Amino acid sequence: MKVMSCYKVLAxxxxxxxGVGQGGGNWxxxxxxxxxxxxxxxxxxxxxxxxxxxxxxxxxxxxxxxVPEGADIAYCQPFECPKRRPADFVWTAISDYIGLYExxxxxxxxxxxxNLVLSLQYPLNPPKTLPLLPQLGTLPNLVDQCARHGCRVxxxxxxxxxxxxAYNPEKQYAGMCTGKMSATYPFRDAAWxxxxxxxxxxxxxxxxxxxxxxxxxxxxxxRCLASTKYYFSGxxxxxxxxxxxxxxxxxxxCLVSPPMPMMEASGFIPNKTYLPIESVEEIPEILERDDxxxxxxxxxxxxxxxxxIEARARDFVKxxxxxxx
Numbered sequence: 001m002k003v004m005s006c007y008k009v010l011a012x013x014x015x016x017x018x019g020v021g022q023g024g025g026n027w028x029x030x031x032x033x034x035x036x037x038x039x040x041x042x043x044x045x046x047x048x049x050x051x052x053x054x055x056x057x058x059x060x061x062x063x064x065x066x067v068p069e070g071a072d073i074a075y076c077q078p079f080e081c082p083k084r085r086p087a088d089f090v091w092t093a094i095s096d097y098i099g100l101y102e103x104x105x106x107x108x109x110x111x112x113x114x115n116l117v118l119s120l121q122y123p124l125n126p127p128k129t130l131p132l133l134p135q136l137g138t139l140p141n142l143v144d145q146c147a148r149h150g151c152r153v154x155x156x157x158x159x160x161x162x163x164x165x166a167y168n169p170e171k172q173y174a175g176m177c178t179g180k181m182s183a184t185y186p187f188r189d190a191a192w193x194x195x196x197x198x199x200x201x202x203x204x205x206x207x208x209x210x211x212x213x214x215x216x217x218x219x220x221x222x223r224c225l226a227s228t229k230y231y232f233s234g235x236x237x238x239x240x241x242x243x244x245x246x247x248x249x250x251x252x253x254c255l256v257s258p259p260m261p262m263m264e265a266s267g268f269i270p271n272k273t274y275l276p277i278e279s280v281e282e283i284p285e286i287l288e289r290d291d292x293x294x295x296x297x298x299x300x301x302x303x304x305x306x307x308x309i310e311a312r313a314r315d316f317v318k319x320x321x322x323x324x325x
Contacts, residue, residue, distance in 0.1 A: 001046035004071035004086060007033025009052050027243075028077060031161045031309075032093060037075055039313035044320075046072070064111075073320070079104035081111040089324065091116035093156075094142075098122075098237065102140050109149040115323060117146050118156045118316075121240040123261040132186045132238050139239075152323065156315050157266045158243040160250050160307040164226070167252045167297055172227040174202040174287045176253065178216065179233070179244055181207040187234025187258050187280075194280040195232065203287075204228065225251035229292040230275070232283065235260045241268070246307050249273070249299035254292035267306045273299040 009029055034050065041048035053065055067074070067086040074087035078094055079101070091114055094105065108114070119142055126139045143153045181189045192207045204224045206216040216224065225231070231253040236242050241262055248255050255274040257263075263274070270276045275291055277283075305311065 001044055001073070002049055002071045003037060003041040003044065003046045004049040004051055004068065004074045005033050005037035006051045006053075006065075006067060006074060006076045006082060006086060007037075008077050008080070009054050027161075031159055033075075033077060035161060035309050036159055036312060036316075039309045040073075040316055043310075043313045043317045044073075076108075076112060076114070079108050081108055085113060089116075089320065090114045091118065093118040093120055094122070095120045095158075095243075096236075097142055098136060098139065102142075102145065105145070109146060109151060113149065114151050116319065117142070117151055117153045119153055120156070120158050121236065121242065121262070123239065124153060124155050126239065126261070130237055130239060133183070136237070154319050155262065155265060156312060156319075157241065157262070157307065158246050159309060159312045160246045160303050161309065162250075163304045163308055164250050164252070164300070165304075166226075167300055168226045169293075170227075171229045171292070172202075173204050173224060173229065174200065175230045175232060175283070176204040176224055176228040177232045178204070178206040178221065179242075184236060185234050185242075186238050188232070189234075190280050191232040191234065191283065194283055198284065200287075222251060225253050228253040229296075230254050230256050230286060232256045232277075234258055241266055245274075246303050249296075249303045252296050252300050254296040255299060256286060267302045268299075271295070273302045 007029055038048050049068065049071060051067060064081050064083050067082040067084065071087040073089045076082060076086065076090060076092050078092050090112055094117060122142050124143050126141065128138055130136055146153045175195065177188065177192045177195050179188060181192050183189065192205060195203050195205055225248060231248045233244060233255065234257060238258065239260060241260055245255055256277050257274055258278060259270065259276050268274045273295060275286065275295055277286065
């Protein structure tokens with residue numbers, strides 16, 4: 001058996017630093033294109049065939065591409081299309097979906113005819129609309145769109161690339177809030193602004209409305225995560241769990257977030273592996289509590305057990321075998 005990964009490599013000038021929670025540009029290549037594919041091949045006892053190509057500065061730059069023959073399973077990174085179907089079983093994984101992305105996916109479904117799409121963050125049964133963002137209109141349904149093309153959708157969320165085994169019980173900072181700040185992240189943006197007004201020296205803030213620059217280096221970002229009691233954030237559109245959540249828990253901070261549709265399906269259980277919050281007005285009181293002592297270690301263990309590379313490879317192989325039995 002042969003497992004092929006058709007993954008993209010950013011142009012050198014567009015390679016960005018940063019963990020997945022800071023928008024690291026090489027995450028898809030290193031984690032999904034290579035590490036996960038190798039783990040899947042190992043789980044299947046198969047030969048791994050990497051097939052990389054330069055694709056420019058974003059997900060849509062570049063054109064259709066040629067692929068080698070002979071693979072049994074092929075992962076194709078969206079949204080560019082191979083010129084021919086590369087294997088008997090073809091799959092992909094998507095993160096962003098609302099808006100422009102669903103239209104790019106439509107062409108991918110028509111041309112490539114994948115057997116399986118993994119949703120990393122989009123709910124399989126989304127609400128009709130978002131109260132905080134009514135301008136988005138009626139939300140699309142990923143499952144329905146793929147079903148029209150004979151493609152199955154399974155929710156298997158973001159992968160935690162490297163488990164941070166150590167847990168730091170000594171916390172230097174009371175709170176932290178970082179990342180892209182805009183209407184795309186309505187609660188995170190509100191929390192960031194609220195924390196700025198508190199002006200506390202024991203709260204770490206590193207945000208940017210465009211998400212393009214951050215005041216923390218990668219090293220400081222990770223050091224602060226490991227040394228922080230509470231990490232305040234919110235989901236994409238208040239709907240989707242961002243990759244940052246897994247990174248936060250991996251480094252040992254206690255995630256504070258509003259509840260979202262796929263939280264429990266992803267292992268985020270209220271007051272056990274994350275602390276729920278409804279309003280930024282709750283932040284000062286949370287900063288004085290000790291809930292993090294119990295929640296943060298459990299959350300770190302949960303992320304390691306459920307969302308590591310090997311765990312996700314086993315998840316994928318289980319789905320693959322069910323579909324091909």
